[in-house]
Amino acid sequence: MEIDELNPDVLAVKPSALRAFDHEISEDPDMVKLTLGEPDFNVPEHIKQAAIDSINADQSHYPYYWGIQELREAASTYYRDKFGYQYSADQIVCTVGATEGLAATFKTLFHPGDGVLIPAPAYPVYKALAVINHLVPIMVDTTGTGCILTPQEVTDTIAAHSDVKIKGVVITDPSNPTGVAYSKEQLSALVPVFRDHQIWIISDEIYGELTYGVKHYSLSQWLPEQTIIINGLSKSHAMTGWRIGFVFGPAGVIDQIAKAHQFQVTTPTSIVQYAAVEALTHGQNDAAAMRKVYEQRCKYLTDSLTKLGMSYVEPKGAFYVFAKIPKACHQESFAFARQLARTYHVGLMPGTPFGDPQALRISYASSNENLHVAVDALTKELTRVGALVK
Ligand SMILES: Cc1ncc(COP(=O)(O)O)c(C=O)c1O
Numbered sequence: 001m002e003i004d005e006l007n008p009d010v011l012a013v014k015p016s017a018l019r020a021f022d023h024e025i026s027e028d029p030d031m032v033k034l035t036l037g038e039p040d041f042n043v044p045e046h047i048k049q050a051a052i053d054s055i056n057a058d059q060s061h062y063p064y065y066w067g068i069q070e071l072r073e074a075a076s077t078y079y080r081d082k083f084g085y086q087y088s089a090d091q092i093v094c095t096v097g098a099t100e101g102l103a104a105t106f107k108t109l110f111h112p113g114d115g116v117l118i119p120a121p122a123y124p125v126y127k128a129l130a131v132i133n134h135l136v137p138i139m140v141d142t143t144g145t146g147c148i149l150t151p152q153e154v155t156d157t158i159a160a161h162s163d164v165k166i167k168g169v170v171i172t173d174p175s176n177p178t179g180v181a182y183s184k185e186q187l188s189a190l191v192p193v194f195r196d197h198q199i200w201i202i203s204d205e206i207y208g209e210l211t212y213g214v215k216h217y218s219l220s221q222w223l224p225e226q227t228i229i230i231n232g233l234s235k236s237h238a239m240t241g242w243r244i245g246f247v248f249g250p251a252g253v254i255d256q257i258a259k260a261h262q263f264q265v266t267t268p269t270s271i272v273q274y275a276a277v278e279a280l281t282h283g284q285n286d287a288a289a290m291r292k293v294y295e296q297r298c299k300y301l302t303d304s305l306t307k308l309g310m311s312y313v314e315p316k317g318a319f320y321v322f323a324k325i326p327k328a329c330h331q332e333s334f335a336f337a338r339q340l341a342r343t344y345h346v347g348l349m350p351g352t353p354f355g356d357p358q359a360l361r362i363s364y365a366s367s368n369e370n371l372h373v374a375v376d377a378l379t380k381e382l383t384r385v386g387a388l389v390k
Pocket of ligand 1: 037096097098123172176204233234240245
């Protein structure tokens with residue numbers, strides 16, 4: 001049996017370059033890492049206690065595959081109050097993190113060969129999911145429009161790919177890796193083009209609670225019949241390792257997504273589901289304290305990059321700054337990031353896997369001390385190569 005006889009769509013996908021780079025630099029025990037999208041806060045105590053209580057109450061049996069009723073009802077209320085989502089409990093599937101929700105959604109919505117628009121720079125998981133499902137990922141360069149997808153870019157891309165039936169688009173709002181957040185006007189401007197072309201919108205709103213000075217809007221407000229929302233507690237409640245997410249969608253479609261989900265994972269862990277009920281019923285303010293800290297760090301980092309003469313996309317949410325490597329460095333992102341890691345023990349994420357070989361993604365979900373170390377390393381490196389703009 002030969003490996004190259006396995007499913008070519010799986011063979012075509014490479015392991016996550018983000019994880020691989022993080023793993024590579026983690027061999028150095030002194031490494032200060034601003035690489036992964038991993039909150040440095042602990043899970044709020046009341047959620048931990050709910051998990052412990054659920055173990056003690058022997059809530060150890062198979063939950064219903066959509067997720068327990070209590071959790072779906074809690075999600076319906078929580079996200080309605082936060083962002084105006086209009087979904088009843090039977091339009092919500094509880095998934096193993098947002099990632100599994102994305103996987104079940106990609107699997108359900110499309111036929112092999114369908115095109116999916118992915119505004120770039122982009123979170124690399126979308127392209128991998130398109131490839132693994134035998135779809136055609138079409139990257140739309142949005143750097144000319146502030147990393148915000150515009151109706152013109154959509155129509156131009158559709159015209160340029162007349163050989164592909166474009167059936168979907170992914171909107172990440174706020175965005176990983178750029179931190180941009182769409183305004184109400186920017187989102188509503190996209191509605192006619194998505195409606196006219198009957199394009200499914202996969203709206204990844206996992207950073208919806210982490211916006212700075214701007215309000216989060218959901219495309220589901222305008223086009224609920226064509227929108228599937230992906231959300232979860234990984235970022236808002238610092239629960240990345242607990243693996244709990246949610247998919248919200250129109251009746252009928254969501255039943256099909258629930259099936260795809262059932263045969264992949266059955267359902268998330270029972271204990272986590274009970275803890276998530278606590279997060280959604282008593283943790284409405286949990287993200288607020290984290291958001292305040294992230295906002296201060298964002299300001300420190302962007303001010304520091306400005307002083308260094310490094311350009312970046314103006315972040316309004318999530319916990320990343322996507323900065324350009326100065327031309328004078330003459331290095332693409334992996335070479336530059338490796339240089340920083342080797343010389344200064346600082347890990348920043350290369351921009352190449354997100355679609356920009358001349359950029360770095362800096363996560364500020366890390367302590368102020370670590371951010372100072374990173375800024376110091378950048379200052380030294382730019383000084384060394386004569387790239388520091390005074
Ligand atoms: C835009 C985006 N979507 C989804 C995810 C995955 O979330 P989860 O950990 O809940 O699977 C991430 C994680 O970094 C992300 O940045």
